[in-house]
Amino acid sequence: MTDRIAFQGELGAYSHQACRDARPDMEALPCHTFEEVIEAVRSGAAKLAMLPVENTTYGRVADIHRLLPESGLRIIDEAFVRVHISLMALPGTRLDELEKVRAHLVLIPQAASFLEKYGIKGEAYADSAGAAAELSRTRDRTTGVLASDLAAEIYGLEILARHIEDHAHNTTRFLIMAPQADLTRRGEHGMMTTFIFQVRNIPAALYKAMGGFATNGVNMTKLESYMVGGSFTATQFYADIEGHPDDPAVQRALDELGYFTEKLEILGVYPRDPRRD
DSSP states (O other): OOOEEEEESOTTSHHHHHHHHHOTTSEEEEESSHHHHHHHHHHTSOSEEEEEEEETTTEEOTTHHHHHHHHOOEEEEEEEEEOOOEEEESTTOOGGGOOEEEEETTTGGGGHHHHHHTTOEEEEESOHHHHHHHHHHHOOTTEEEEEOHHHHHHHTOEEEESOOOSOTTOEEEEEEEESSOOTTOOOTTOEEEEEEEEEOSSTTHHHHHHHHHHHTTOOEEEEEEEEOTTOSSOEEEEEEEESOTTSHHHHHHHHHHHHTEEEEEEEEEEEOOGGGO
8 A cells, every 4th residue: 555645735735734744754645625535545545544623713624524434434643733824925025025915715814914914915715735836837926825834845935924823823633544443552642532423312312422421531522513414303423532442431431322322433543642732
């Protein structure tokens, strides 16, 4: 199997940065869509997948919770990337030459104060790294790009200003996925278990299902619901808990959960990243 890790976006995207940080020894494989990322691992074109699941500013990534259960892949690690925004342009360009900057729609508001200060207009682009690639081709000295330092490095652009985001907390959490789970690993900072479930159609089913985690002292760090099958009455839940299924407390909590669910599937067991703290 090819020693590659697949991600969605262009080279230089923040997902590419996540690949480089988490698996520096692997070749990063860019894909157009999340579905293509998953298929790359299924087909053997890549060994691992890097998928973003949530951001501290914008919440969960659209459609990702639907894709994870359908993917057939399993989570083996989590990774966190601090989203630093840099303003880049063609080499030799002065800041006062720029009339506009291009970036993914979500990045422009995050640098609003900087852009307003210098009177630069923001223009939405499908992908920030893609905007950097286009600028390197068009050679437009009136246009800049908001993207990662990695994008500037790859496309030969000059960084005019670093870390211009308005807020210092913007971080994206990624999941690293593989064809098979590895339940033998134990992390230095603890373990995480991610699973999905559907509750039975009985009164207070969710309340009862959650009781086992409280009584057994298992910390649930995430619980989200979303519709399945296009029905307003069919609800699936996605959860992250601290601990390993082999831990006695987690085992008891999952056993109790099973009494009130019609479906329970563990998507991954993986080391807890210390950057959670």
